Amino acid sequence: MKGIMERAAAPTPKFFKRLRNIGLVLAAVAASVAAAPVALPAGVIKIAGHLAVAGGVAGAVSQTAVEGE
Structure with a gap:
């Protein structure tokens, strides 16, 4: 299992990038x-x-959220 810091630095899938941006706007x-x-x-x-x-x-x-798991 990856650590939180490694997961945060790993590539994020496109859907979750959009969700993150919507969350930031909210x-x-x-x-x-x-x-x-x-x-x-x-x-x-x-x-x-x-x-x-x-x-x-x-x-x-x-x-x-990370890609490839």
């Missing part, structure tokens, strides 16, 4: 909504928090 959008200089409803802030977590998890899991 996290960036959530961060911008959470840091908005205007008052937003609590529900919107809560959803932004959930999107940030989901984007971070998607990015982390996608980065550790």
Whole structure:
């Protein structure tokens, strides 16, 4: 079994590269909504928090997927 650092440095399949990028975009959008200089409803802030977590998890899991296993 490969270590986490070796897996993160190994080539990532095309599907997981796309998934990682989508996760990064979700996290960036959530961060911008959470840091908005205007008052937003609590529900919107809560959803932004959930999107940030989901984007971070998607990015982390996608980065550790490797080709050839």
